[in-house]
Amino acid sequence: MSTLVLLTLTGLGLGALYFLVASGLSLIFGLADVLNFAHGLFLAVGAYGTWWTGRHLPYPAAVGCGVAAGAVLAVLVELTMIRPLYGRPMRQVLVTVGLAAAGIALLSAVWGTDPVPVAKPRWAAGTTHLLGATVPNDRFLLIGAALAVLAALLLFLRRSRYGLVVRAGVEDRSMVTALGIDVRIAFTLVFAIGGAAAALAGGLAATYFGSITPGLGGTMLLFAFIVVVIGGMGSVIGSALAAALVGLVQQFANYYAAAGVGEASAVLLLAVVLLVRPGGLAGRPA
Amino acid sequence: MRRSLVVVWLALLAALPFTTLVLPGLLPGPVNSPGSLQLLALCLVFAGFAVTYDLLFGHTGLLSFGHALYVAAGSYTVNIAVTRLHLGWPVALACAAAVGLVLPLALGAVALRVRGIAFAMVTLAFAQVGSILVLSARITGGEEGLSLVDIPAPVAGVANTANLYWLALAYLVVVVGVVHWSIRSEPGRVWRALGDNELRVTVLGLSPYRFRLLSYVLSAFLATAGGVVHLLLLGGSTPQITTSAFTVGLLVMTVLGGAGSRWGALLGGILYTYLDQRLAGLAGSTAVAGLPAALRLPLSQPQFLLGALFVLVVFFLPGGLAGLGRHLPGFAGLSRRWRRA
Numbered sequence: 001m002s003t004l005v006l007l008t009l010t011g012l013g014l015g016a017l018y019f020l021v022a023s024g025l026s027l028i029f030g031l032a033d034v035l036n037f038a039h040g041l042f043l044a045v046g047a048y049g050t051w052w053t054g055r056h057l058p059y060p061a062a063v064g065c066g067v068a069a070g071a072v073l074a075v076l077v078e079l080t081m082i083r084p085l086y087g088r089p090m091r092q093v094l095v096t097v098g099l100a101a102a103g104i105a106l107l108s109a110v111w112g113t114d115p116v117p118v119a120k121p122r123w124a125a126g127t128t129h130l131l132g133a134t135v136p137n138d139r140f141l142l143i144g145a146a147l148a149v150l151a152a153l154l155l156f157l158r159r160s161r162y163g164l165v166v167r168a169g170v171e172d173r174s175m176v177t178a179l180g181i182d183v184r185i186a187f188t189l190v191f192a193i194g195g196a197a198a199a200l201a202g203g204l205a206a207t208y209f210g211s212i213t214p215g216l217g218g219t220m221l222l223f224a225f226i227v228v229v230i231g232g233m234g235s236v237i238g239s240a241l242a243a244a245l246v247g248l249v250q251q252f253a254n255y256y257a258a259a260g261v262g263e264a265s266a267v268l269l270l271a272v273v274l275l276v277r278p279g280g281l282a283g284r285p286a
Numbered sequence: 287m288r289r290s291l292v293v294v295w296l297a298l299l300a301a302l303p304f305t306t307l308v309l310p311g312l313l314p315g316p317v318n319s320p321g322s323l324q325l326l327a328l329c330l331v332f333a334g335f336a337v338t339y340d341l342l343f344g345h346t347g348l349l350s351f352g353h354a355l356y357v358a359a360g361s362y363t364v365n366i367a368v369t370r371l372h373l374g375w376p377v378a379l380a381c382a383a384a385v386g387l388v389l390p391l392a393l394g395a396v397a398l399r400v401r402g403i404a405f406a407m408v409t410l411a412f413a414q415v416g417s418i419l420v421l422s423a424r425i426t427g428g429e430e431g432l433s434l435v436d437i438p439a440p441v442a443g444v445a446n447t448a449n450l451y452w453l454a455l456a457y458l459v460v461v462v463g464v465v466h467w468s469i470r471s472e473p474g475r476v477w478r479a480l481g482d483n484e485l486r487v488t489v490l491g492l493s494p495y496r497f498r499l500l501s502y503v504l505s506a507f508l509a510t511a512g513g514v515v516h517l518l519l520l521g522g523s524t525p526q527i528t529t530s531a532f533t534v535g536l537l538v539m540t541v542l543g544g545a546g547s548r549w550g551a552l553l554g555g556i557l558y559t560y561l562d563q564r565l566a567g568l569a570g571s572t573a574v575a576g577l578p579a580a581l582r583l584p585l586s587q588p589q590f591l592l593g594a595l596f597v598l599v600v601f602f603l604p605g606g607l608a609g610l611g612r613h614l615p616g617f618a619g620l621s622r623r624w625r626r627a
Contacts (some may be wrong), residue, residue: 102594260419267418
């Protein structure tokens with residue numbers, strides 16, 4: 001029983017990280033048709049930003065700085081590199097691929113490719129007893145952060161005017177433009193949100209894994225892609241469900257089968273979902 | 287390019303191992319030194335990989351993130367058959383040929399049921415499974431890779447690097463020959479038409495699925511063959527060739543040179559591999575070490591320079607380096623003649 005609880009909470013914690021990366025990725029793809037390979041870079045910038053400021057600032061303020069760095073970078077990328085290429089999705093994908101390679105190399109140049117150890121705040125290093133299991137506190141931190149972001153995103157999308165524009169844009173972009181609404185503001189906005197969420201994931205991943213490398217974003221991005229496709233592109237709820245599913249499948253398969261099986265099963269899950277339901281869990285059947 | 291010009295280029299490339307020319311800074315030693323020939327051979331093999339990738343991406347319009355899987359399949363199949371199972375080279379090559387046909391046929395049949403970005407994701411997923419298997423299985427040597435024990439005598443040892451170079455050149459020639467022949471053949475015209483107007487192809491009564499699968503299997507088979515050459519060149523298999531980063535590298539080469547153009551992928555492959563190898567040397571040189579940190583740090587990372595170059599090409603040269611001639615007025619006449627020939 002205690003193993004089951006621990007595995008579930010660890011799986012959900014991992015799922016929480018995936019969700020933070022995937023939600024922005026999914027919104028960006030749903031609205032702007034950009035498959036954003038630079039998302040892993042936003043995550044790495046968030047991780048390094050949090051670690052770098054964390055040496056002088058308390059943990060919440062450091063995470064805030066990391067998130068701000070990610071959001072600012074994402075907005076700059078959208079304004080200078082993505083915006084001139086709207087309507088040419090292939091070239092946008094290619095630009096983000098080049099950007100990710102260059103940005104991650106730059107991070108390696110400054111801080112090296114070796115893992116940088118990150119100290120956990122004391123309350124996150126402790127454990128809590130729950131249903132007979134001893135659960136590290138950072139799992140609750142991850143799940144709590146993901147739930148908070150999910151709630152904030154849903155509130156924004158369903159209750160605010162810009163959220164309405166974003167939702168309408170995902171549904172039918174040309175119609176929104178035809179109605180005289182400048183949908184480009186929504187593009188910048190989803191990049192800012194996506195960058196901030198990815199950077200938050202980076203900051204929290206640093207706490208979770210205990211160390212950071214410039215390549216941290218690459219692995220996370222791969223699973224975030226899987227989550228986005230399983231969840232259905234453009235759907236935040238779908239991403240949340242898929243993230244929890246992938247995180248749990250990965251943890252349980254890795255524990256009960258063998259190391260590496262978890263990653264492989266997540267990937268097989270993707271293939272199955274795509275073949276049975278090409279639009280993803282939340283997508284309209286294609 | 288005129289046929290005679292191709293023959294001249296080929297003769298020049300084939301004669302390189304006889305040159306003792308020293309190109310200071312460009313190559314690690316005289317042209318025919320083992321270090322230089324190894325570097326040149328690597329460039330040629332990667333140019334071959336890029337051409338096989340371009341068959342999918344440029345000529346059929348399929349964005350695959352799983353091409354590395356087939357390179358790795360060639361390298362690891364032969365290596366495991368020879369080093370672990372002691373089957374001997376003829377059997378090992380037959381195994382690789384079988385894997386190079388069956389694997390893409392099975393995976394392509396599944397992946398091609400979806401299109402566009404979803405196809406990219408499924409291929410990425412399959413390749414990732416391959417990468418995980420290679421990293422976790424014991425027979426593949428895991429993270430350390432697997433050294434080839436029984437290297438055939440003609441290509442064994444540093445003294446025979448020239449033979450490896452010719453092998454790499456032969457591989458590139460075969461790949462370019464097969465790809466150029468196939469895109470001029472009837473299926474090749476259908477591949478191009480699929481990129482332009484798929485509906486029209488369907489209306490004409492042709493099955494896009496089958497033609498895409500044909501392109502996918504051909505490209506993967508050639509990549510598998512390249513994996514074997516790569517194995518001989520490096521004297522072993524490393525898990526690096528299974529990663530998605532390897533496929534992204536091929537994508538970058540193809541776009542850098544000019545996707546779907548005649549010689550673009552080949553040029554891009556040579557240039558990218560050369561820069562990737564040589565810029566690492568530049569980073570360690572004293573000229574760079576003396577620069578201020580703001581310049582030294584970016585210059586010390588080949589991937590930064592290549593990434594930045596790639597972004598610039600995507601922005602300002604959508605046709606890649608092969609399309610450069612069209613943008614420079616002085617080159618216009620030359621490039622017209624180039625394209626007509």
